[in-house]
């Protein structure tokens with residue numbers, strides 16, 4: 001367990017424990033307070049932060065540090081384990097033929113993510129294709145096409161067709177040689193009934209193996225309603241957090257993970273096709289606490 005980049009005040013509180021072999025209530029209280037401060041400023045939902053605080057407090061006071069372990073390392077291990085319990089491991093993305101559909105609001109980064117994921121699969125030796133069904137946002141077609149050209153992956157879209165379900169159907173046929181199909185869908189500025197109806201229809205044609213919810217790292221508390229709605233309509237199996245190259249820490253995505261009982265699969269780290277990383281809990285936790 002390595003927690004890099006801990007915030008300076010949390011590190012300060014932990015450093016006060018150096019040389020101690022047991023934790024008292026005040027020690028634990030101080031550390032939990034620092035963790036709460038970091039998580040809340042990273043947009044983690046208040047009730048999740050409170051649940052986590054309770055578990056950390058209970059465990060830190062009740063569990064005996066194993067022989068030879070300092071109080072500092074003991075509490076750090078508990079904090080890490082509890083956060084991993086909440087965040088989970090990375091979404092399982094098998095390197096085999098599959099169809100993944102992306103859902104999310106307009107501007108969350110779906111189109112960019114579809115090309116990035118295709119690039120990622122192509123680097124893993126699979127043949128991916130992006131099917132662009134976003135007929136709602138002007139420019140989505142050109143943007144996806146250009147990014148797929150840059151990523152050197154197959155692409156299907158039809159700027160002359162305004163029926164996303166038809167595009168999805170035609171797209172699957174046109175890209176049948178591809179092993180991995182990534183289906184980009186339209187968003188809206190807000191959750192609207194027609195958005196949900198449309199994505200349900202596309203889903204019934206595409207029958208994805210995995211539906212991923214794409215969330216902007218700055219989403220905050222808005223993640224909850226989106227996660228609930230998309231999960232109810234199509235079932236969300238994984239989350240992608242975009243724009244983590246900015247200052248937002250993406251804590252709101254934990255609400256989505258919690259609501260959908262899923263996990264985080266990919267992180268968007270910039271605007272170009274290569275700016276994608278597989279989610280990995282350690283780095284993300286360090287960032288949340290940083």
Ligand code: GDP
Pocket residue numbers: 104105106107108109110111112113137143187242243244245246267268269270271275
């Ligand atoms: P969509 O409406 O959900 O398809 O969103 P787009 O893919 O068009 O993304 C919206 C904006 O966010 C575009 O300007 C993208 O270039 C930008 N964007 C997407 N992902 C990232 C990211 O990981 N980092 C940064 N900095 N910008 C991103």
